[in-house]
Amino acid sequence: MPELAVTTQQLRKVYGTTPAVASLDLAVPTGEIFGFLGPNGAGKSTCVKMLLGLVFPTGGSGTLLGAPLGDHRIKARIGFLPEQFRFHEWFTAREFLDFHGQLYGMSGKQRKRHIADVLALVNLERAAAQQLRTFSKGMLQRIGIAQAVLHDPELIFLDEPTSALDPIGRRLVRDIIRQLKAEKKTVFLNSHLLSEVEAVCDRVAIIQRGEVVRDGTLDELLASRRLLDVQAQGMSESTLERVKARWELAAHEGNRLTLALTDPDDVPHVVSMLVAAGAAVHHVELRHESLEDLFVRTVDDTGA
Amino acid sequence: MLPIFVIAKITLQEGIRKKAVLGGVLLAAAFVTLYGLGMYFVMRDLNVPERFVNPDVFRDAVSGQLLAAALNVAGMLTALVAIFTSAGAIATEVEQNTLHAIIPKPLMRWQVLVGKCCGLGAMSAAFAIATTVALLTLTWLFAGFFSWSGLQSALLLGLLGILLSCVTVCASTLLSTLTAGVTVIMLYGLAMVGGMVEQLGVLLDNQVMQNIGIIASLLLPSDALWRMAAQRLNVQELAILAGGPFEGFSQPSLFMLAWALLYITFAVLLGVRVFARKDL
Ligand SMILES: Nc1ncnc2c1ncn2[C@@H]1O[C@H](COP(=O)(O)OP(=O)(O)OP(=O)(O)O)[C@@H](O)[C@H]1O
Ligand SMILES: [Mg+2]
Numbered sequence: 001m002p003e004l005a006v007t008t009q010q011l012r013k014v015y016g017t018t019p020a021v022a023s024l025d026l027a028v029p030t031g032e033i034f035g036f037l038g039p040n041g042a043g044k045s046t047c048v049k050m051l052l053g054l055v056f057p058t059g060g061s062g063t064l065l066g067a068p069l070g071d072h073r074i075k076a077r078i079g080f081l082p083e084q085f086r087f088h089e090w091f092t093a094r095e096f097l098d099f100h101g102q103l104y105g106m107s108g109k110q111r112k113r114h115i116a117d118v119l120a121l122v123n124l125e126r127a128a129a130q131q132l133r134t135f136s137k138g139m140l141q142r143i144g145i146a147q148a149v150l151h152d153p154e155l156i157f158l159d160e161p162t163s164a165l166d167p168i169g170r171r172l173v174r175d176i177i178r179q180l181k182a183e184k185k186t187v188f189l190n191s192h193l194l195s196e197v198e199a200v201c202d203r204v205a206i207i208q209r210g211e212v213v214r215d216g217t218l219d220e221l222l223a224s225r226r227l228l229d230v231q232a233q234g235m236s237e238s239t240l241e242r243v244k245a246r247w248e249l250a251a252h253e254g255n256r257l258t259l260a261l262t263d264p265d266d267v268p269h270v271v272s273m274l275v276a277a278g279a280a281v282h283h284v285e286l287r288h289e290s291l292e293d294l295f296v297r298t299v300d301d302t303g304a
Numbered sequence: 305m306l307p308i309f310v311i312a313k314i315t316l317q318e319g320i321r322k323k324a325v326l327g328g329v330l331l332a333a334a335f336v337t338l339y340g341l342g343m344y345f346v347m348r349d350l351n352v353p354e355r356f357v358n359p360d361v362f363r364d365a366v367s368g369q370l371l372a373a374a375l376n377v378a379g380m381l382t383a384l385v386a387i388f389t390s391a392g393a394i395a396t397e398v399e400q401n402t403l404h405a406i407i408p409k410p411l412m413r414w415q416v417l418v419g420k421c422c423g424l425g426a427m428s429a430a431f432a433i434a435t436t437v438a439l440l441t442l443t444w445l446f447a448g449f450f451s452w453s454g455l456q457s458a459l460l461l462g463l464l465g466i467l468l469s470c471v472t473v474c475a476s477t478l479l480s481t482l483t484a485g486v487t488v489i490m491l492y493g494l495a496m497v498g499g500m501v502e503q504l505g506v507l508l509d510n511q512v513m514q515n516i517g518i519i520a521s522l523l524l525p526s527d528a529l530w531r532m533a534a535q536r537l538n539v540q541e542l543a544i545l546a547g548g549p550f551e552g553f554s555q556p557s558l559f560m561l562a563w564a565l566l567y568i569t570f571a572v573l574l575g576v577r578v579f580a581r582k583d584l
Contacts, residue, residue: 052408054584075410082404088314090321102310103409147405 002066005030005155005186006051010060012210013046020046022210023060028203033177033187035201035218037194039299043210044190045083048157051188052080065155076104079153083160083190085144089133093124093143096132097150104151118146123172137164145173149180156180159190174200198222198291206298214298222288226264230257231283232274239277243270250293261286307411311419312426315393319427324388332381332435339374340442343367347447367447371439372534375457378435379530382465383492386428390472391485393420394579399481403584414576417477421470421572428465433458436533453536460533463564464526468492470568471524474575477582491524499527521560525567528560
């Protein structure tokens with residue numbers, strides 16, 4: 001098994017004259033949950049479609065499970081939930097999965113067993129005999145996830161798997177992803193739900209206009225900055241100036257401040273400076289930066 | 305199971321559910337019933353002119369003429385069913401993103417395309433053959449005339465269905481659903497008019513008109529196939545009714561049959577080639 005499940009080198013896609021993906025360099029280690037983030041239109045889905053052979057790159061290259069893009073031999077080891085997932089809606093859920101099982105080349109016996117398993121996994125056992133046309137949006141997303149993991153793939157691409165799911169469905173998907181990780185599978189997750197990404201991912205890349213603007217393990221990315229939320233009354237302009245001179249002011253609203261600290265040991269210094277300046281400190285809380293903070297900061301930094 | 309077979313099967317299953325097929329089948333059923341009734345009454349009420357020593361010759365001629373005319377309609381119905389069911393084969397699936405879940409699976413794009421051609425071709429061929437066999441059977445029941453070589457006509461009309469299905473699938477890789485359908489219908493119409501011009505050319509002994517027909521048949525050998533099918537009914541030798549619509553029938557050569565087979569191959573190969581590089 002190669003160390004990197006997915007790599008891309010200067011992967012590029014241009015539609016007409018506008019680049020959808022400018023130049024993407026990714027490296028996703030095997031066995032990790034990878035969060036692929038970026039604002040709308042950043043090129044996430046286009047990138048996944050290039051990796052899966054749906055769209056042909058204008059330039060650059062990439063590998064999946066060690067094989068170059070377009071290699072058909074590794075397709076049986078990959079699962080995919082498309083962003084816009086449509087299908088023959090006259091199928092019942094079970095027929096639908098059976099059809100996809102046949103496409104994966106599974107035997108009748110395998111299909112029977114795996115279909116029962118995945119229907120249970122996505123909690124659709126009771127709807128197994130129902131036609132897909134009668135499914136709700138969330139039920140369709142669930143059956144799409146079932147289809148993606150039906151054949152026990154090693155590498156799974158999920159393009160916004162929870163966009164239509166209720167809170168319980170979201171938790172279910174989170175559990176499925178964690179279970180895949182326990183089975184040493186690699187998951188490539190496109191999502192806008194950053195709290196979810198933060199809960200399951202080992203590593204993320206944030207892209208904008210088809211280029212990586214930030215990447216690394218979640219621990220690396222979020223540990224480097226600590227945020228200190230302060231609530232204090234009676235802070236004068238000059239006090240603020242002095243605080244700003246020493247620490248980065250991440251946010252300021254009324255009597256609330258958020259400071260970015262590089263050293264957590266600075267907390268007492270912040271408090272004593274404020275107290276010395278005559279401010280009444282009501283509340284101080286040191287926390288890690290959230291993925292959402294990082295995302296907003298990163299995407300804003302480079303301009304929308 | 306082979307991916308082509310899986311795709312062909314689902315295409316067939318899906319096609320059968322389409323309104324175009326249901327409409328075609330209902331229309332064909334109504335038409336075949338009408339034909340049976342017509343044949344029955346014509347045969348019952350027919351007055352054989354006195355100049356015919358053997359009335360059976362005249363009866364066979366009349367029923368043969370009716371059968372040939374009915375085969376014309378069967379050909380058109382086949383064309384409509386084949387074109388309407390195939391026009392969206394790729395285009396609609398691209399528009400609706402259905403292929404996003406299929407192409408990443410362990411099968412090749414060409415297998416998807418060939419599978420669709422097989423499924424749709426089989427459906428159109430089955431439609432054509434069933435309709436033609438029904439017409440032959442009714443002719444035999446009510447007119448006592450069974451054209452064994454008419455079974456070859458059925459196969460040729462089946463081939464017409466396959467030809468139009470494959471051409472339309474090919475067009476569907478290049479054009480939108482509507483444009484693909486309209487384009488093939490126009491080609492079909494062109495070939496039909498070309499065929500008429502060629503017939504007139506034979507009657508008038510005009511070489512230019514005959515060449516126009518041949519060129520139209522090269523553009524799409526649908527009319528040539530239909531004429532071969534009509535000819536296999538063996539009614540032209542009975543066409544002794546003065547001024548019958550099929551008098552002076554020019555017979556397309558075997559070359560046209562070979563051309564039709566080649567044409568199908570080309571259409572599928574072109575479809576495969578375009579689809580192989582298409583962004584979905
Ligand atoms: N078929 C296409 N033709 C032309 N432009 C396209 C096509 N597909 C995508 N694009 C453009 O490429 C860019 C990237 O689109 P993509 O769908 O990859 O974004 P995304 O990051 O997945 O966004 P979202 O978060 O909204 O899903 C967009 O600007 C989009 O308009
Ligand atoms: Mg997207």
